[in-house]
Amino acid sequence: MxxxxxxxxxxxxxxxxxxxxxxxxxxxxxxxxxxxxxxxNSANLTPAAIRGKKLWEVNNCGGCHTLLGEGAYFAPELGNVYTRRGPAFIKMWIMSRPTNEQWLKARAASPVHTHRRQMPNFNLNEQQVDDLVEFLKYTNGINSGNWPPNKEG
Ligand code: HEC
Incomplete structure (x- = not known):
């Protein structure tokens, strides 16, 4: 053999x-x-989105949030937040915390905001918030194979 x-x-x-x-x-x-x-998805990778990614990193948003599953599980997934809530909500949410009347109303009306966890105020200016919104628009356009399966992240 x-x-x-x-x-x-x-x-x-x-x-x-x-x-x-x-x-x-x-x-x-x-x-x-x-x-x-x-x-x-490079058409959405504008200079503003790139600045927004930097802001995401320096403010450690991923210390509480996941982005397409990456990050911490303290706060909602934000990969799809652009379609879930829309740019105006995101902007209002980041800018006008934590005591603004409009924010409290939006929070009360939203089904995921019934718990006691809170997001700090980062004191970002309008330009920075716009950049973050652009970045979240970019992540929203990434083909993630329909993930997360549940729209609320
Ligand atoms: C210390 C933890 C923490 C950090 C850091 C943090 N967040 Fe949050 N964020 C939260 C929590 C908690 C909620 C949900 C609050 C609630 O339900 O009332 C939230 C909610 C949100 C929402 C609304 C989500 C939804 O589905 O309605 C957006 C948008 C958001 N955060 C963006 C950001 C961005 C951008 C950053 C970085 C600049 C950031 N967050 C940093 C804790 C955090």
Whole structure:
């Protein structure tokens, strides 16, 4: 039995195996090239969205929120908040906390805001809040394969 495993058998396994995986690699490259445009969200990656991402980081929004599942589980998922609440709500929410009348009304009307957790006031100016909204618009446009499955995050 051992004698039938010749040098040429070993060589054939080597060449055959290599060829097989080169073909798998080429097929996967082809498949990626064909589908990548479906995931292209770069039109939403404006300079404002880039500034907004920076603000997201320096203010550690991810210390409480998840963004497409990444971050902490203290506060709502924000990957889809742009469609869930809309830009005007997001802006009002970040700017006018925590005692503003409009904010208290919005909070009372919203089903997820019935718990005692609160978000701090970051004292951001209007431009910064607009940039954050642009960033959340960008994340909202990322093709995440319908994740999160539940609209409320
Ligand atoms: C200390 C924790 C904490 C940090 C940091 C934080 N948030 Fe929040 N955020 C919350 C909590 C808690 C809520 C929900 C409050 C409620 O239900 O009343 C919330 C709600 C929100 C909402 C409304 C979500 C919805 O579904 O209605 C937005 C938008 C938001 N935060 C944006 C941000 C942004 C942008 C940052 C960074 C600048 C940030 N948050 C940082 C705790 C935090």
């Amino acid at each position: 051992a004698a039938s495993f010749t040098k040429s058998t070993a060589r054939n396994i080597f060449y055959g195996g290599s060829l097989f995986f080169v073909l798998v690699f080429l097929a996967m490259t082809f498949q990626t090239e064909r589908t990548i445009s479906k995931y292209d």
